[in-house]
Amino acid sequence: GIAAVAALGSAVVVADTAASQLAAEEGGVPAQLVRQSGGRLKDCNATxxxxxxxxxLRRGEAEVLPYAHRLVTLNWLEDIADLDLVEDRHWEAWGVPEKLVIEVKANVRAHMEDRIQTSISNWCSGWTS
Structure with a gap:
């Protein structure tokens, strides 16, 4: 209804504002990438x-959007497994809050363990077929 449209409209404004702030901070190629995205985050697993x-974490989406743009728009980290490539020095340099980093890492770890378990199960089932 109207509330959903209003919420979507405010989310777009928040996304555009976060993208604009990031573009202003970065300049150069990163700024161009953010402008090219139109302030919208790609719909992907990382987002x-x-x-x-x-x-x-009971945070507003506006608080997370600059970090999402940093990961997805600027560094093309779209899959959960891609986030495993981010090192501690990156999280620190990008100013990502520690609690968010801890939760991202826990989710990445769980995702990777699930992939390994699935691979092992598939491999073992090949032996019994």
């Missing part, structure tokens, strides 16, 4: 994870 974590 969905960060939005879910914002809710779980």
């Amino acid at each position: 969905r994870l960060l939005r879910r974590l914002a809710t779980e």
Whole structure:
């Protein structure tokens, strides 16, 4: 209804504002990438994870958007497994809050363990077929 449209409209404004702030801070190629995105985050697993974590951590989406743009728009980290490539020095340099980093890492670890378990199960089932 009208409330959903209003919420969507405010989310777009928040996303555009976060993207504009990031572009202003970065300049150069990163700024161009953010401008090219039109302030909108790509809908991908990494974005969905960060939005879910914002809710779980009782934070507004606006607080997480600059970090989501940093990861997804500027560094093209779109899959959960891609986030495993981010080192502690990156999280620190990007100013990502420690609690968010801890939660992202826990989710990445769980995702990787699930992938390994699935691979092992598939490999073992090949032996029994």
